[in-house]
Amino acid sequence: MSTVIIFIQKAIAQGIGILFGATGEILTEKSGNLNLGVPGMMYMGGIGGLVSAFLYENYTSTPNGIVAVLFSFACAFLCASLGGFIYSVLTISLRANQNVAGLALTTFGVGLGNFFGGSLSQLAGGVGQISLPVTSAAYTAKIPWLSELGVIGDIFFSYGFLTYLSIILAVFITWFLQKTRKGLNLRAVGESPATADAAGINVTKYKYLSTCIGGGICGLGGLYFVMEYAGGTWTNNGFGDRGWLAIALVIFALWRPINAIWGSILFGGLYILYLYIPGLQRSTQEIFKMLPYVATILVLILTSLRKKKENQPPENLGIPYFREDR
Amino acid sequence: MGQINAIELKNITKRFGKITASDRVCMNVRRGEILSVLGENGSGKTTLMNIISGIYFPDEGQIFVNGQEVAIRSPKDAYHLGIGMIHQHFKLIDVLSAAENIVLGLPGKLRLNLQEVAEKINALTAKYGFELDPYQKIYEMSVSQKQTVEIVKMLYRGANILILDEPTAVLTPQEADKLFAVLRNMRDDGRAIIIITHKLQEVMALSDRVTVLRKGKYIGTIPTHEATVELLTEMMVGEKVNLDIERPNPVDPQKRLILRNLTCVNKEGATTLDHVSLEAYSGEILGIAGIAGSGQRELLEAIAGLQPIEEGSIEYIAPDANQALEISAMDAVNIGKLGIRLSFVPEDRLGMGLVGSMDMTDNMMIRSYKKGKFFFVDRKKPKNLAEKVIEELQINTPGVDTPVSRLSGGNVQKVLVGREIASSPTVLMVAYPVRGLDIHSSYTIYHLLNEQKKNGVAVICVGEDLDVLIQLCDRILVLSNGKVSGIVDARQTTKDKIGILMMHTVKENQK
Numbered sequence: 001m002s003t004v005i006i007f008i009q010k011a012i013a014q015g016i017g018i019l020f021g022a023t024g025e026i027l028t029e030k031s032g033n034l035n036l037g038v039p040g041m042m043y044m045g046g047i048g049g050l051v052s053a054f055l056y057e058n059y060t061s062t063p064n065g066i067v068a069v070l071f072s073f074a075c076a077f078l079c080a081s082l083g084g085f086i087y088s089v090l091t092i093s094l095r096a097n098q099n100v101a102g103l104a105l106t107t108f109g110v111g112l113g114n115f116f117g118g119s120l121s122q123l124a125g126g127v128g129q130i131s132l133p134v135t136s137a138a139y140t141a142k143i144p145w146l147s148e149l150g151v152i153g154d155i156f157f158s159y160g161f162l163t164y165l166s167i168i169l170a171v172f173i174t175w176f177l178q179k180t181r182k183g184l185n186l187r188a189v190g191e192s193p194a195t196a197d198a199a200g201i202n203v204t205k206y207k208y209l210s211t212c213i214g215g216g217i218c219g220l221g222g223l224y225f226v227m228e229y230a231g232g233t234w235t236n237n238g239f240g241d242r243g244w245l246a247i248a249l250v251i252f253a254l255w256r257p258i259n260a261i262w263g264s265i266l267f268g269g270l271y272i273l274y275l276y277i278p279g280l281q282r283s284t285q286e287i288f289k290m291l292p293y294v295a296t297i298l299v300l301i302l303t304s305l306r307k308k309k310e311n312q313p314p315e316n317l318g319i320p321y322f323r324e325d326r
Numbered sequence: 327m328g329q330i331n332a333i334e335l336k337n338i339t340k341r342f343g344k345i346t347a348s349d350r351v352c353m354n355v356r357r358g359e360i361l362s363v364l365g366e367n368g369s370g371k372t373t374l375m376n377i378i379s380g381i382y383f384p385d386e387g388q389i390f391v392n393g394q395e396v397a398i399r400s401p402k403d404a405y406h407l408g409i410g411m412i413h414q415h416f417k418l419i420d421v422l423s424a425a426e427n428i429v430l431g432l433p434g435k436l437r438l439n440l441q442e443v444a445e446k447i448n449a450l451t452a453k454y455g456f457e458l459d460p461y462q463k464i465y466e467m468s469v470s471q472k473q474t475v476e477i478v479k480m481l482y483r484g485a486n487i488l489i490l491d492e493p494t495a496v497l498t499p500q501e502a503d504k505l506f507a508v509l510r511n512m513r514d515d516g517r518a519i520i521i522i523t524h525k526l527q528e529v530m531a532l533s534d535r536v537t538v539l540r541k542g543k544y545i546g547t548i549p550t551h552e553a554t555v556e557l558l559t560e561m562m563v564g565e566k567v568n569l570d571i572e573r574p575n576p577v578d579p580q581k582r583l584i585l586r587n588l589t590c591v592n593k594e595g596a597t598t599l600d601h602v603s604l605e606a607y608s609g610e611i612l613g614i615a616g617i618a619g620s621g622q623r624e625l626l627e628a629i630a631g632l633q634p635i636e637e638g639s640i641e642y643i644a645p646d647a648n649q650a651l652e653i654s655a656m657d658a659v660n661i662g663k664l665g666i667r668l669s670f671v672p673e674d675r676l677g678m679g680l681v682g683s684m685d686m687t688d689n690m691m692i693r694s695y696k697k698g699k700f701f702f703v704d705r706k707k708p709k710n711l712a713e714k715v716i717e718e719l720q721i722n723t724p725g726v727d728t729p730v731s732r733l734s735g736g737n738v739q740k741v742l743v744g745r746e747i748a749s750s751p752t753v754l755m756v757a758y759p760v761r762g763l764d765i766h767s768s769y770t771i772y773h774l775l776n777e778q779k780k781n782g783v784a785v786i787c788v789g790e791d792l793d794v795l796i797q798l799c800d801r802i803l804v805l806s807n808g809k810v811s812g813i814v815d816a817r818q819t820t821k822d823k824i825g826i827l828m829m830h831t832v833k834e835n836q837k
Binding site: 192198 | 437
């Protein structure tokens with residue numbers, strides 16, 4: 001029984017970072033921008049949050065948990081949206097190839113994160129890990145009363161606030177896309193920018209905003225990983241392939257953040273399943289780590305068999321828009 | 327007349343690189359009036375309308391709306407001024423419903439109340455006599471329904487000046503009549519309407535005045551009741567043109583192709599061709615009419631071996647053979663060897679048949695590269711062929727080495743048709759051969775088809791302009807929803823009869 005509970009907890013812990021990434025990327029892709037820089041932006045968000053928290057804790061005599069959280073949260077979001085902004089300038093204003101710009105952003109973001117992550121360890125004394133006791137304690141604080149409710153408390157209420165934020169955000173973005181005027185406009189931009197333009201929608205503004213905000217949300221995935229999952233420490237290349245998993249999850253969720261919620265937990269579970277299967281060798285583990293991607297391919301096959309228009313990616317995904325193009 | 331112009335243009339000029347698409351054009355339209363803007367393809371009609379609707383910004387000139395000078399920098403500006411443009415290729419989003427498309431981009435409360443929108447739409451449609459379900463998704467709609475959505479979208483936005491770009495290009499004659507009735511209702515309601523077209527019959531039937539453009543230049547404006555078809559053509563082309571298409575009688579027609587109960591199913595599982603049977607004779611032009619997407623494309627592709635066949639058979643009788651040859655199981659290459667040629671002009675002309683970035687010689691070689699015996703390809707013969715095609719069809723190009731994509735649409739089409747004809751086919755299939763061509767080029771192509779007919783080729787021609795089909799073809803087969811709804815003698819039929827056949831099975835299915 002307790003193994004099952006721990007498995008669920010770990011699956012959720014693995015899933016939340018991916019969920020942030022997928023929600024941000026869905027928002028971005030709905031504007032027609034296929035930003036493959038998700039892993040890079042997650043690193044940027046992670047390092048932004050970590051560095052700001054480190055500076056705050058080291059240069060204040062009595063660091064306050066709430067201030068630390070607000071400060072690092074804002075920095076993580078801004079740092080990652082900066083990644084989204086770089087991508088926007090390249091692809092929207094300069095009309096660079098989206099795939100190339102996205103991959104470059106990934107390389108850039110990962111490098112940036114590792115560079116400052118490594119420097120931070122040097123600053124903290126050169127050897128071993130840095131520690132951020134106040135900030136990470138604030139991030140991992142559980143809900144006081146609900147988390148003590150036995151099994152239910154363990155499964156549902158034993159997480160830091162970022163976990164709940166990720167779910168609220170996914171629900172909110174779904175509502176935004178489906179039920180609001182701005183959301184409708186954004187979907188129109190991704191489906192057919194020329195149509196949206198003719199309808200009086202400022203395509204460039206929508207693309208910039210959704211890509212930058214989407215990037216910021218991806219960055220929260222990095223922040224979650226650094227603060228809650230890793231408890232305020234940095235390991236170079238510590239995120240593994242979670243950024244790519246987030247992109248796979250976008251497809252798996254059929255561009256609906258609400259599906260990404262349970263999808264992320266499923267992905268998280270599949271990702272760590274190998275730890276719970278006895279008798280696996282180092283080599284056979286890798287087969288199990290493949291499962292999230294297998295699930296994505298299955299979804300792709302199933303949706304392409306059903307051919308439902310609503311389940312397809314935004315029609316102009318990956319295609320730059322230029323009004324006077326003939 | 328003492329009336330304020332709803333919109334007036336003065337000396338509008340727009341250049342794209344070295345090309346001047348619009349050269350000092352002036353025009354005006356009043357409220358409660360329908361104005362036709364007439365011109366051939368490439369005369370700058372669409373450019374001009376895009377300037378009015380804010381898609382392009384003019385390099386020179388002034389625009390006045392209701393007597394005030396304005397600058398229209400974006401579609402949003404245009405819509406604030408009450409200008410609504412209905413494009414030839416509909417600007418609608420497939421996965422959204424009609425109501426969602428209509429409300430797109432409008433300001434309002436953050437939360438979108440679709441029910442309220444639907445009620446407003448129903449009120450509008452009732453007023454002018456449209457038929458529209460606000461909740462229907464665009465991808466489930468027919469072309470004329472989509473057009474309705476576009477028009478309602480503009481009215482919903484309070485457009486007083488409506489611009490329609492080639493509105494009847496995709497409609498049956500009956501649907502066009504319905505549209506005209508709605509447009510007249512709107513005119514009587516005091517709105518200004520601009521129709522862009524190259525169809526003279528439409529100009530005569532609908533508009534109050536007509537403005538003519540030629541090669542980006544303004545030629546003149548005359549009241550429609552003073553105009554004649556001959557006069558307008560002369561203004562449009564710049565010289566007198568003989569508008570009659572010759573139609574020699576078929577000489578010694580022999581059966582070439584026999585289709586029996588041909589049925590095709592597309593990837594989505596929908597039936598695209600439903601038990602189609604037909605016979606094509608040598609020395610004859612068989613026209614194929616139908617609403618866009620009724621199975622014309624599938625029919626030609628099935629004959630050419632590009633489309634898998636679910637049921638039925640296709641037989642080919644070679645000129646000297648008595649025996650019919652079953653070709654339904656053969657692949658495209660072998661069918662091509664028999665002399666059955668397909669020259670399909672798709673919506674984007676370069677999409678199928680030609681490679682845009684290659685020059686004419688290379689494009690000619692696509693048909694012949696397999697003939698060579700050596701490792702290296704023979705470039706000489708294709709080059710000679712390319713030169714011959716340029717000369718015979720009067721293709722306007724700097725030379726055989728210019729990439730095909732740099733040529734204008736009409737010239738690209740001539741290259742495509744010219745290449746297929748050069749392979750001396752026994753069956754020549756052409757689809758929309760004159761789409762987007764000016765009158766001169768169109769007549770060159772008609773002439774080419776007639777030449778082939780005289781040489782004993784069985785010509786199958788899919789067309790969109792019924793007036794032309796009736797003048798050019800010997801027999802016309804009408805497709806409706808993938809079914810043959812009738813085969814008529816072109817010498818005795820009328821446009822209305824074909825129009826009824828085009829709608830035939832649609833109505834049956836609805837019952």
